[in-house]
Amino acid sequence: MTSLRPVLHWKTPTLLLVDLYVSSISEVNEKAQSFSPHVYMEMGWVNEFTKWNPVDFCGIHHMCVAKEMLWIPDINIIENIRTEFSTQEPPVLKMMSEGIVTVVYSYTMTSACKMNLYKFPFDTQSCTLTLQSFLHYIDEFRIKAYSNASMLTDGSKLFFKTQGEWDLISINMSNNQLHAGGRVWDQLLYTITIKRRPLLYVVIFLLPILYFLVLDLASFFISDDGGEKLSFKVTLLLAISVLLLILHDMLPSTSDDLPLIGVYCSVIFTFTAVSVLETILVNFLKTRSVQAIPKWFKEAAAAPLDTGERASHSPPDLTGETSGETSSIAVLQQILSQLQKAHHLLSAEKQQQTLWWTKVAEVIDKTFTVIYVNGVMLFLQQMWQAWFS
Template identity: 50%
Template sequence: MHLGWLIFYLASVGSASAAGNCSYKALLEHLGLGNDDIQMTSLRPVFKWKTPTFLFLDLFVTSITEVNEKAQSLSTQVTILLGWVNEYTVWNPDDFCGITLCSVKKDMVWTPDISITESIKTEFATMENQYVQLQNQGAVVTSNTFAVTTACKMNLHQFPFDVQSCTFTFQSPIHSSKELVISPFSDASFLTLSSKKAFQTQGEWELLSINTSKANVTTLGETQDQLIYKITVKRRPLLYVINFLMPVFYFLILDLASFFIDSAGGEKLGFKVTLLLSISVLLLLLQDMLPSTASDIPLIGESFSALNIILLTDAVKDTKSPPDSETDRHEERLYALDLLKQILVELQAAAAHQNQQERKCLSWTRVATIVDVIFNFLYVTTVIVFLIMLFKAWFP
């Protein structure tokens, strides 16, 4: 009888003990968290100091807020996922009613010091995540969304059909590669696909790819791990094509059509001057929107300047039209008739002089016609070569 009561008592105590272990509080007490233990909060979480801490990182680009070509900077919103191994936060789920995950505040455990070396300005895009997630195998996971402005060297020669590549280099300012090993958690294709799905803006820039690579850098005699993310973005050129490229091509077509205008009446020269003024106004508008740097000049600016020179040369050519001596001949005839009344000999001399002038005018007219045909051929050839070279430069 007493033996039965003893078995019942022991079973009751065991059940109560098992029920007590089914709480996060019991798990935290088992792990030694919440006691401001310097070993848990400040020191690298390894049993042996020679053992490196393995940090895994993922970078997701959720939006591109600004690309400043003159300042050579890229502003993005990114989500950074961090995971590392903590040898002190390992437990057996069977001892705690199957608990495998537990969320605690960041200040209760050690967190790695990671920074972006290209960062000009970094701030939390949303409220800072105050928690990390503990897993029973010893993994610690956390994530945050940042608004990051980074330095980015840009090549604007192919504007507006340019593709820019900017890097995010993650590195610990303190720990060497013997203490902290940084590696990517996901591959490049997964990061690219996930970022495109989560992309929140459809502005001027399109995300093409995210690539990862690892490198080492030596600082103060110590080698440190670097994880480099290469962000490749492409400009959407539709706005610039409609506002600038199409009008320029229209001007070229109108200038080619002006070859069929008769130059005797003066309308051709006025038409060319109007085209020249129009392209000059377009250049002034382009100056406000054209990105510029100290070393790279956009190809579109060079092409507009070349086009302006071509139109100016064509307009100057048209000002040198063949001499029109009809009025002079008429005055000479009247003068010759007056002289005929006085002296017959002077009439013969005037007639000879008139024939000589007509032969000179005819020869100059032929020379001007030949020069005009040659210039028109060279002009059309120059425009075709110019457009072919421009197309190859934009779309190699």
Template identity: 45%
Template sequence: MYLGWLIFYLASVGSPSAAGNCSYKALIEHLGLGSGDVQMTSMRPVSMWETPTLVYMDLYVTSITEVNEKAQSLSTQVTIFIKTEFATTENQYVQLQNQGAVVTSNTLAATTTCEMNLHQFPFDVQSCMFTLQSPIHSNKELVINPYSDASFLTFSSKKAFQTQGEWELLNINTSKANFSTLGDPHDQLIYKITLKRRPLLYVINFLMPVLYFLILDLASFFVDSTGGEKLGFKVTLLLSISVLLLLLQDMLPSTASDIPLIGVYCVVIFTLIGISVLETILVNFLIAKGKTTVSVKKKESSSALSDVVKDTEGSPGSETDRHEEQRYTSDALKQILGELQAAAHLNEKERKGLCWTRVATIIDVVFYFLYLITVIVFLLTLFKAWFP
């Protein structure tokens, strides 16, 4: 962020020989300390030492360089008459206006802390405070006032804006306050800079893929559950969202006071897909149980039928012993009757196997509608929270 400061010193320096005049300049000359210009730089530009110096300031934002969410910091470049290790070459020129105002400005870069509320990330609006005050002069010696109003500062800053990055400048507000430690209170001029994030990059690269995974999970209910493709597909979706959650961890600070809504968005969708995977496992288990029951009973019935055929083929074909033939015929009839009973029992087991399959189908259909309703309610609630 580039910040422009415009400082006006309104000085009314009178003649030191005037009657009743008691200025810093007169005092220094009376003590014989005014032989050089070095002493002149330490004096406030007033004729009477009891008169406070009036300072008017303006702050202009021309670009935003970096906002670090992890470090909760804001990188800025300002224009002001101070010295820091980030400052550019100090301006050696000042402008003296005909009404007695002295205007000066310098440009420097600075990194300041900015407490951020990332609850609505990436649709968040951040406000950063810049507080200006004199480190040594109280409000009896130095009075700081804003030169322009907030609307003019906002309009001028937007007009001079140089970059179109992730952040958009909304407005600049000014306010005054007094701060007191041990002595007299100091004047404070507070600038509140409101920034709005442009969320398009996060919507395309993060929010939309997670939403697509949820839609694919809803569509996977129309895949046949008899094979293992449906379960494998759902597990793949779950792993994909896990990767996106790792990326989200690198974006957001770990010391956030409120859980960001984007975290709630990802965790809830991850949980929903996880529950969907468990439901698919249950449905596959019920279908497999029904198939196992039917296949086992069919195998037993086939074995009994083969025994009947063997017994019939093995009966004697000689007509010499009628009683033996009747006995074998009676045994064959008994075997056939047993086979009919086994077939009836098999039909009962088949019905039981179909019952397991029917239960699995009912669970799948009911879960799908409940799942769909839950997804719709969650997305609507999240949308209202993101855009109140």
């Protein structure tokens, strides 16, 4: 009775009715693409050899017997990825007068789950648990769900004990058939839908990145003199780089689509990097000047000035000077005057060009600020629609 299917005719398939309830979710590992639920599985089937009339047995309608005394179906969970997992097997089976046998198992397992992290941390995941018998084909063994989806969902939420990162949304079931090697197996699929609670990720990750972006916008009001603005922007860039490293440890690198949070951080990092480059360009334009005047020209312009001053303050020549020497002094004074005029013209031209480059830098800075603010607002709007659409 314990090794053969409990049917009077061997062609009669055994029908197994199953209910699966989720009581907790201990871990969801995004990098390993797995989740660890604790489930209760209630099974019932008909044993055609254990039917009796309660009238003949003092009105006994049901009784408990040791599980070694009756046949128990082999039910396996296909997605289980651990060779050993915690199972609490009851020592007895409940047997009814109609031949119905029921048993409840408690499983703590780690199963594979293909996750879509595109909207992380505002994501909803659907993980599947597939129940199947390896020993019996579909013509010998059928497996069906006893309760409907709403009853399983409500019962699981009633049993749900943990208040962790994930909320249980729903449990749905469907039947499938596995074809392999010319054989067919009956399968029962339970789809467990869970939703992440994103508050922690918003507080410790998304908001700091947004604050860095706001600080980068505010840095446009810092003066360009002294280099404090450039140092401030570079510090913001390094801070965002650290958060990108943290994000790399959180998400798997084999995802088909780049998660939106990766786009969010990368674009903000790009905005900050472009802002740093713009600050470097503006500082370069504001400090640019015309080519320096040659040293020999400055010395030539200053030397006659000293000679003229000495000539104007020197005592009168008592010995008398010739008319040729007087002419030489007049020529030197004329040369001095011309050199001073040239020096003043070069200085004015230099100042004019310096003011022109400063004007260009201011125009570039204002234009970039307008484009930068509009680009940031448009980007944040698109991210909001992509996350919550």
